[in-house]
Amino acid sequence: MTPNASGPADPSTPDDSADSPDSAECAARAERADHADAAEYADPGARFAAALEAHSAGRLEEAQTIYRALIERDPTHADALHYWGVVRHQLGDHRNALALMDRALGHAPADAVCWSNRGLAALALGQHVEAAHNLREALRLAPGFADAHNNLALALREAGDFAGAERHCRAALALAPASVNAHVNLGSALARLGRHEEALACYREALALAPADAAIHFNLGNALRALGNDATAIAHYRQAVELAPGYAAAWVNMGTALGQTGDYRAAETCYRKAVELEPNAANLVCLGASLGAQGRNDEEEPYYRRALELDPEHADARQNLVWLKLKRGEYREGWAEYARRWRACDYAPFDIEGMAEWQGEPLDGKRLLLVHEQGFGDQIQFVRYASTLAGRGASVDVCVPQPLQLLAQSVPGVHRAWTGTPAGDYDYWLYVMSAPSACGTELDTIPATVPYLFARDVDIQAWKPRVQAAMLADLEAAAKPLAKSAAKPAAQSAAQSVTKAGARKPAGYRNIGLVWGGSPTFYNNRNRSVALAAFRPLFALEKISWFSLQKGEAARAQLAALAGDATIHASIHDFTDDLRDFGDTAALIMNLDLVIAVDTSVAHLAGALGKPVWILVPANGEWRWLEKRADSPWYPTARLFRQREVGDWQPALDELRDALAEKPSRTASAGARKSAPKAPNPHKAQKTGQADTPPTTPPANGELDLSPDRP
Known part of the structure; x- marks a missing residue:
């Protein structure tokens, strides 16, 4: 040719x-x-x-x-x-x-x-x-x-x-x-x-x-x-x-690369040029997404609608509109469209021959399998629906990844938790993130009873002395420079009172867990994560012991760099090598007063445990945190600190520091909605004084049943 x-x-x-x-x-x-x-x-x-x-x-x-x-x-x-x-x-x-x-x-x-x-x-x-x-x-x-x-x-x-x-x-x-x-x-x-x-x-x-x-x-x-x-x-x-x-x-691929570097305005310019040259559905979606990445949600919607006019089945355009609806709290329409999500990703729909997906049929006397999907945070947020479905008469089993198995078993209404394909027949199955649609959830009918996840009492007690020892070490370290003073400073007095009282926490003292980054493979991790060094002003506050809940080599490197900074006097205790699964993390969190986290699975975990959690939400945050709210209808104990401009966390961190500097009695509930009645803890030891014992290793098929007396 x-x-x-x-x-x-x-x-x-x-x-x-x-x-x-x-x-x-x-x-x-x-x-x-x-x-x-x-x-x-x-x-x-x-x-x-x-x-x-x-x-x-x-x-x-x-x-x-x-x-x-x-x-x-x-x-x-x-x-x-x-x-x-x-x-x-x-x-x-x-x-x-x-x-x-x-x-x-x-x-x-x-x-x-x-x-x-x-x-x-x-x-x-x-x-x-x-x-x-x-x-x-x-x-x-x-x-x-x-x-x-x-x-x-x-x-x-x-x-x-x-x-x-x-x-x-x-x-x-x-x-x-x-x-x-x-x-x-x-x-x-x-x-x-x-x-x-x-x-x-x-x-x-x-x-x-x-x-x-x-x-x-x-x-x-x-x-x-x-x-x-x-x-x-x-x-x-x-x-x-x-x-x-x-x-x-x-032009399109240059826009995508610029977006990966966080330069969304330059990416927008590239996509506009691409749309000018080829105004097809794919390019329109790219332009809309670049606007959404800047938090300009009202501007992005018209481009998705134009894309759907050209290609009514364009999966990304339809899915991005769903995110907008859910972010605005338009749940009825949003959940209905959300069922089409499989067209916009590589996730393979679950299927077991002979098992029907639940579409709202009566559940009295039926067996239902609730199946995990997507990330750990998604699973933690929506496994609450096991209780809702059990309340409708179903015997509910859940299928989850191994790190969540122990906690999933603790959800009230869960009969068994599995990590692999379960044995036995079920009348229905349902994806965990399809539950809100199938249950007809609206903004004012979210099942918000917390806690709905429970750490085992034996694990909570195992962490207690380690947290107390870390706190005591911090108090003693704070008191040493002042020991020769004629007056008895607050830190020295507090350290002595703790020693005398058997490591009881001084009044006003707080143990706080911290998560500053998410999974590096997550598409928006660049925007949701915060450098550990940006939290320096928080570490200068008194009467706080800090505990890292951030796992991984990168986290250890940041902690080591901070430890070598002579301007930082606070220690950040790192027990993450001993956190084998979310059950361990939950038990540690139960010994803390507050968790501060970016939008990761640990933020969901703290909220599901009913612990106070302060969440840093990026300007282009996910739909679940809605818009312009400081609270969350999903987690009554959560308080949201929102980034105003993409890439600039300083105002949100300043706001968080000011809140943390307030009296603890106020910060514990500031911005949080009144909690719904608590569900019973199936892992808690009985009043007879008989202690919980760890479960035996789960069978090879992945079954874990910590409550054999359940039907």
Whole structure:
């Protein structure tokens, strides 16, 4: 085919290459026809040469006019039929392209170039098997045909055979080491195989051969993004749009990379340019999401609605509208739409043969399995519905990940907690996050009884002396610098009173747990997390012992850095190596007075335990925290401290510090709604004085039943 046959990249698949199909390039080898000599031009050979010259120069209408005239004169002119088919393919008329090439092959069945180009036209129609067959025929006729190897690699890649695509790209490069297209397409195949370092090397080889090729810069950007190098990726996307200002896919991917760095305003600019060039549903959704990332929720909605007008089934547009509805508290409509969430993610819907999903049928005497989904915080927030469903007459089992198994068993109404596929028959199953919709939950009917999760009493008691010892160490450390003073300072007096009283906590003293970051794999973690060093002003407050609830190597590194800061006098006690699951974390939290956390699973855990929890909510926060509220209808003991501008936590931290500096009697309930009646704790030791004992190791099937006396 001619050099202008390259197709654009697909912005919805960031690791796609800008595919570069090749041909024998007959047009490039043809000499210009001498139009001055009318007699020579009248000769069919001269006319065909003129057609090839126009074709190679991109004058497609002129070329096809000559091809057509040649065929009218000689319907068996195989080359004219072949290259007229190529023109039709380049103009997007792939079916007529195939018809013309079939006619050509009827007269010249051994034309390897025509077989190769027919394969590309078939590929454009999504006929991957047919395309591969055509290209293999081209290679049978001409085993050393490098372009056919390259084009077969494209067909195999589109069919999902990335290893096969790699083989044929390498075969093309063995025959033609300077083939830019083969280097690019090898990079694409390797990227699909997850070998991004190798893909990057291929794109760099291609760039050395064609430094002004915008598509190569685009693919380099994609490979760098996959390797986490957003800054360099942005530079290549920028180069791509400088070389080709109408390259919509490059604008989109540059916007996505800028968003990953937190520069949402620059991302918005890129998406606006992409929408200007290609106002399709995908680009409109990207623009809307960039506005939402800045907390501009009212502005983002029109773009999702426009996207749905173009594509009523666009999953991301529909899902983003759902988030907006839920964030506004429009639960009736929001929950109904939320059921379509599986179309917008890779999560596989749960299915057990013979078990029906519950749709609101009567539950008296029925067995129901409540199934986990999504993150730990989601599961903690919605496992409360096990009690609601049990209240409707169901025998409820829950299926949860192992770290939540012990706590899930403590939910009132839960019969058994499982970590794997449960044994036995159930009448119904239900995703835990489908429960609000199935139960008809409105903003004023949220089941807000707390606590609904309970740590075991034996575990709570096990943590008590460790927390007390840490607190005593802090009191003694605070008293030492003042020990020689004639007056008896408050810290020294408090330390002595604790020692005399057997480690009772002094009046006004607080033990506070802290979580400052979430999972680094979470899409919004950059915005919801706060650097530990930003909490320095809180650590200067008196009568507080701090306890880290932040697990992981990164957390330990931040704690070590803070410990080496001479300006910080407070210690942050870190027992996280002993937190094996959420049951352990819950038991530690029950020995604390307050938890301060960013929007993570621990914030949900503290709220579900009924402990006071102060939550730092980002400006582009999740739907569950609603809008402009300092409280949460889901957690009566929660108080929300909201970020005003994306990227700037200081005002929220200042507000939190001021609240913490108030008298504890006020901070314990400030901003919190009155708690609903407490549910009984199934793990609590009986009044007979018999202590709880740890459960035995759960059976291999994952069952854990701590209350065998339940029906």
